[in-house]
Amino acid sequence: MKKRNRYKILVFVLGLILLISACGKKPASNISTELLPLEDNPLVCIKFILNVGSADDPAGKEGLSALTFRMLSEGGSEEYTYKEISQIFYPIAAYLDMQIDKEMTVFSGIIHKDNLEKYYSIIKNMLLNPGFREEDFIRIKTDHLNFLQKTLVNNMDEQFGKEILNLMMYSEHPYGHNELGTVKSVKSLTLDDVKNYYENHFVQGNLTIGIAGGYPAEFSKKVLSDFSALPPGKTPERTLPEQQMPEGLHIVIADKNTPATAISMGFPISITKSHPDFFALWIAASHFGEHRQHLSHLFQKIREERGQNYGDYAYIEHFIEGRGKFPATNYCRQQQYFSIWIRPLSNSNRHFVLRQAIRELKILIEEGIPEERFELTKKYLINYTKLYTQTLDERLGWQVDSRYYGYKDFLEEARERIPKIKIEEVNAAIKKYLNYKNLYIAIITQDAGSFKEDLVANTPSPITYSNPNMPEDILREDLIIQEFPLDIKPENITTVKAEDFFKEAGVPSEDSMRAS
């Protein structure tokens, strides 16, 4: 019995050593790995993460990264057409998803371990030996053009607003175009551009392979060995230009026929998750505008107290909603920005709500986080972040993000640091990194010209309520908000016809509005 126990311990220790040696190992090749073996789990999640994104698009060829990488995930391999791959994938409920951001692109899939071998044999060839067929190129390129010309401008105003904000913040900057490019640049892309881009960027030094779940021990070695056939190169470290802060309030109004106004505003900030001040600023942002939570102060003031719209939130980094309302992973960036997202509201109340959001930001900066909200917000973040890693994809995703920003485990680090943060540190971070006088503001609305006049003239903007008995304190505050001065110079407001966006790089000029 004793012998058997000793044997068990020995096996366990050996297993442990093997596991430790497998985790986070930098292999002989230039490929990095993130491994998360979970023996009993019936699923396996695989991610191929490239430190390449739309910021690497050559000038004039904006959208090339997205088109190239979608040709891998939806364009077939040398061995199989995309149609054949769809038919092989279907019975095993398999996909190869692709997400692209400014500096990171991820191919990922989740598969039942019964089907791992079959699935991997297909995706390996999709990524290592892409088919690059002309018909797939035309199909995907047409999809991207349709999205830029029709869908983004006409069918998704909330996203449209966020994209305009991006154009404003990152003018003359590698982040300053939509990931899909511009209509002009996408039209100019050729299949040879795609092939060359793939050859130069899908290389070992740019690649991290992540595997999580119930995969066999030898699987990770096989994947690493297969992908070591890639060229060993690496895209040189990206040196981004300094971010440009606006001077004063800069507004772009996209004019279209719509009953509702969408607003996004913000400015670049100098820190990311890797900076020690991030945690204090995170507490402030969570209190001020936690994504789709009642905790959000903006949500309370604009929606709960006044019923103006569906929600109002604030962020201290680029935010994409993942499963549920949790942040999606693997959108890592060297440079980040602060933003406020005002969801669509009646055109008649647009001026009032814009004033209210900026005034609330001013109050936050001048008065700091209220003491009674401070401890509550800290508890919230400590507990809420425990829900971030429920799926294999999330666990692996956070592991990758932790590495990117220089942590062993970012969420654990946060839960360790947040309890120790003092309110003075939060308020100091607010004052250091946030401001309300220098903002980029993107607005989608109708009658842009008359709104511009109201903004420049600081026209009072009273609102009415269907509730005849609104609380006195709210009505008193409304009197202040409706007169709250926004110092906007006429030359800092650009009005543009909505359909003129994304044709070329940057914010279009006002010429089209004058012509109409």
Next chain:
Amino acid sequence: MVKNICTASIVLAFLSFPLVLWSSDVFPYDTRIEKLENGLTVVSVPLKNPHIISYYTIVRSGSRNEIEPGKSGFAHFFEHMMFKGTKNIPREKYDDFLTELGAGTNGYTSDDYTCYFVVFAGRENLEKVVKTEADRFINLYYNEEMLKTEAPVIEGEYYSSVSNPGRRLYETLRHEAFEKHSYKHTTLGYLEDIQDMPNQFEYSKLYKKRFYAPDNSIILVVGDYDHEQLIEYIKKYYGVWEPSNYELITPVEPPQEKAKRSHYKWPGQTMPRIAVAFHGPAFSDEKIDKAALDLLAEIGFSRSSPLYQRLVIEEQKCLSIYADFPDRRDPPLLTFNAVVKQEEDLPYVEQEIFTELEYYKNEPIPEDKLEEVKSNMKYSLARQLGTTDGTAGVLAFYVNLTTDPNSINRLFDLYQKTTPQNIQEMAQKYFTKKNSTVVTLSGGEEQ
């Protein structure tokens, strides 16, 4: 650095829970069902996956229950009112409770039900959650002013998707296809009814009395807790909830006697869209109709289907094609949707959809194709059941339909038994010209 990550990996390895997919039942976990004397159904699925508990309250009332004129969207509106707190725990205190808990929380409203969930970490918090949620459902308090302030939020929610042509197509389709049944309107409701919501204080009280009652509700709990302890808490805190004994009688939709069609002109540019719909069967885990049509939808219109491959991949006429066959308590629409690249191709795509349906009426599906679909469905379900909250989300849907979590196993048994002949018969029964409604949408010129 390596050491710490590996420690985390080892811990996670022990924390993961087994999923035995290929047992006789596709739903691999033990489910326990209890019914309180007041009619409240409790569905409990204790899991070994640590920390996380998903606590769902399912009220079997959705837009299906909006049978009176002018009340479309009311179930969804009432979902919003359910966050207004009670005299014991006013809204601010309720919000603070959830904030401190760090819970993932929200509600959603569907055609047939409204679901409220609190997902949180730590079994030590279970009693507080049961107590707070019970108080909210039994003692909800709001006055007319609070209702009038909340009502415009719904209009804001309507505006959030006002630029989405897919939603407009969907609204038009349901309005055209249904004559009497409350599935005629969407969950969000007609804009004119939304704008009248500030005046519906009295009706809101009636609505609560009728539907927010234990005999119309289910508590579904999945995760890391002790079952006996859960039941003890639920009996303690929900025992005083009074049943309503209200019986909803939804209008019966008369058989459609002739084909319908409609076109919506979208202001501004957009990709053209088409929806071809048929009145179909209600959900059943006993009758073959809906199960057979679910399989047909997959065979005929999924990404691997011949029609998708031809129109999307080869001819490149469409951006996407998909079927929407929702499971509903009353007969819903079975809809085939396509997003088309050029407006002039709309008639061609419509013709191709009808031709495809004719094919399935005339030819039995090959056995091997049918087996592929069954395999896809099982593996797709396995992915959804990979987490505590994923499991709760799947179960919430099925218990809303029948109150019985075993419905999911019975449904998959039905899929297993379905033959090519069953599918052919159902195609012949439902996909008739006179039972069809076609709605198209296309954009205008640049403004």
